[in-house]
Amino acid sequence: MPLSGVVEFVGREEELQNLHQLLQENNQVAVAAIAGMGGIGKTELALQYAIQQRETYNGGLCWLLAKTGDVGIQVVQFAKTQLDLKPPEDFDILAQVQYCWRRWRGGDVLLVLDDVSGYDEVKPYLQSLPSRFKVLMTTRQNLGRIPQLSLDVLEPQAALELLKSLLKEAPERIERELAIANQLCEWLGYLPLGVELVGRYLARKQDLSLTEILRRLENKRLDERSLSKSKSEADMTAQRGVLAAFELSWQELEDDDKQLGCLLSLFAAAPIPWKLVEQCLAEEDAEDLEEIRDYSLLNLHLLQRKGEGVYQLHPLLRQFFQYKCTALEKVEELKRSFCRVMVAVAKGIPDSPTLQQINDVTPATPHLAEVANNLIQYITDEDLPWVFIGNAQFYNGQGLYKQASPWYKQCLEVTKKRLGEEHPDVALSLNNLALLYHSQGRYSEAEPLYIQALALRRKLLGEEHPDVALSLNNLALLYYSQGRYSEAEPLYIQALALTRKLLGEEHPDVALSLNNLALLYYSQGRYSQAEPLSIQALALTRKLLGEEHPDVATSLNNLALLYDSQGKYSEAEPLYIQALDICERRLGVDHPNTVTVRENLAYLRDRLPPNPE
Structure with missing residues (x-):
């Protein structure tokens, strides 16, 4: 049985109770599996359970490391050395194990098989167990029908308490940077192994601030040495650092499994709608993808199901898969495919989204932001503005102008940098930012942008273009909002005439121009001129939309x-x-x-x- 180096065991009280209940439920043989991703604390939970329940199992505890060799041989060796049993040498190993079970010391026995990779490897030795034996296995896999206690990451407060317990010698370090401590736990995804390794590292490095260790983690990620197990940490239950723990699961994956894991790592650290994954791998068979998802990634606890059709990678596993992406042949193709799918999502967000449209697109927005912030180099010039416009329209359509503003600004900066100062998409970006300022009543900031957009469109597209008509209309609307009616009216009239000429009488932009001109006349008290325009705008909007x-x-x-x-x-x-x-x-x-x-x-x-x- 390993030694626990845990100073204070936190956040797993309910799991310990559930584990005991699972092990006691079956009158014959109860086999409970503690399953979870590497670093989740499976071995530590089993160890703490064994310590807390040692009086329950008066027949003793047998702790075996399933990965280190044949379990049957380990059972026989344990019985010889600890119980002074002498199974006949001429028996085969299975018969020797059964001999040991029958002659084991009296009382209830807890048999722990730590790090089981496959139930079939241990099943033959467990079938003849007397009912007084309770078997507890830890595993990174799903063991089928065996009762299972799946471990999740710690709750935020429990993760913070674990970090505090490792820095008990200097509690002021946590109190002094409490907000950073919470950010640190969040960055580590509340993974017990990550929190423990970083806490122990900080305990050794007494002059290192939490701010600095967080900065190093953000820069070096899984390569940061604080996430590796130091030789001095001999009392730690975990035998590996974070990277090494994840590597064990990676080695069990086939090439197609690895490809899917790497694709999922391109998405943001947020729940992922599975339909987006299928769209990224449209050439792959949907059932084959489901098999990989369910029997490889989910089975090894490398992926979590968050709801119907929604999955998520743990933040550190996401970084691990990104780390592995660099050696993947198809990684560039995967990135381009992911970006194409997200551009299509962005193009589907209308100027004035309905509540249902907002709800439908909400799960995709973190991943759209991920593309805009980290994968923009894989977006074609033609689609460049869309990832920013999609994000902006999502917020702007809800009246959340402050959240929309950074996206419109970023769109303008990126389009100028890649496409040059004189490009239609730069004019579009100027126009969109002006519209946002206009919506916020920031008229003095909006006006020069509208004027620049109109001038650039006239220069690049000519006088007779729908975008020029839209710029005329938007500038007129700004003047109207300021009460500058004499300046607004000729622009509205030009915009309406040009829209009708270019797009025909039945077009949403015509309805928009009719509506705006009607509002202008209404504001001037010219009701007889405003009414027919308002009625036409309403009829046309109903017909078209x-x-x-x-x-x-x-x-x-x-x-x-x-x-x-x-x-x-x-x-x-x-x-x-x-x-x-x-x-x-x-x-x-x-x-x-x-x-x-x-x-x-x-x-x-x-x-x-x-x-x-």
Whole structure:
């Protein structure tokens, strides 16, 4: 039995209770497996269980290392040396083991088989066990029908307590950098082995700050020496560092298994929708991928199932697979494929996403951000802006302008750097950033960007282009927002005429121009000119986008405002109600557009005369 070097065993109280229950449930022979990825603390939990329950097993404890040799031979050797048994030499090994079981010391016995790689290797020796024997196996694999206690990483507070226990000699180090200590545990993915190795390293390096060790880990990752087992740590239960622990599982994988693991490591450290994985490997058979996932990665606890169709790599395993990617022949192809899939996701996020569209795309957004931040070199020039625009529109469409802003800024910087100052995508990036500032009321910052975008589009695309019409419309909208109506009107008229000429009468951009011009006339009190334009915009939006589109709600709200301002309350109220219903269902009750319509309706109702009784 190994010696435990744990100063304070934390975070596994419930697992110890569950383990004892599992081992006691079967009246015949209970076989419980503690399964989990390398470094999760399987051996330590078994060891702590054996220590805590030593009085329960008055027949003794037999601890065998399954990986070091034939378990049968180990049982016989243990019986000879510890119990003074002498099985007949002319018996085969199985018969000798059975001889030992029958003559074992009286009382309940705990038999621990540490690090079992395959149940078939130990099964023959366990079939003839008397019922007083309880067998506990630790393994990185799923052992089929055997009752299993699967270990997860520590809870954040338990990980912090483990780190504190290793630095008890100088508790002020943790208190002084408590926020960094929590970040350190998070970076380690709350993996017990990682936290213990780093804690012990810090204990040896008394002048090393937590900030500095976190910086080193972020720079060197799994190569950081604090994640390796020092020769001086002889009292540690774990025999290996993090990298070496993961390497054991890697060696059991086939080439296709390794490829899938490396692909998964390209995704962000977040839950991964399996449908995205299938799209990345579209040429592979879907059932074959499932087999690799279920019988290799999941079976070896290299991957976790987080929900229906959703999986995730532990942060340190993700780094391990990335570490292995460098030697993989197809890694460049995998990266390009992953990026193509995420670009397609980005292109599917509309300017005004509905609540359902937001919910549908939310699981993919961390992985879209991963591409934008770390794999942009694998995006083609043609698709370059989309990963940034997709991220920005996801937040902008929810009215989360602060979260959208960095993506629009990054888009402008990256497109300029790769494509040069004079490129249509630079104009697009300028326009999008201006729109964001406009939405935030930052008009003085938006105006020069709109003007630059319009000038660049005219230069690159000519006067007659739909993008020029959009720039005219956006600049006019800015002037309108500032009350600069005389400057806005000619731009709106130009934009409407150009859009009709280039795109025809039935196009969403025509409806947008009609709506904006109507709002301008409304704001000037030119109701007779505004009304027919608002009605046309509403009819066209309904025809092109359907009754339930958020843009229909916008048109309904604008027409209602027009009637409201003229005192036509009975005509305005049902339009507000329709607009609010669409906004609440499609955008959510807290969306800025929803709030605006709700306030408009409430203001109208405050001015309605009371109903006669």
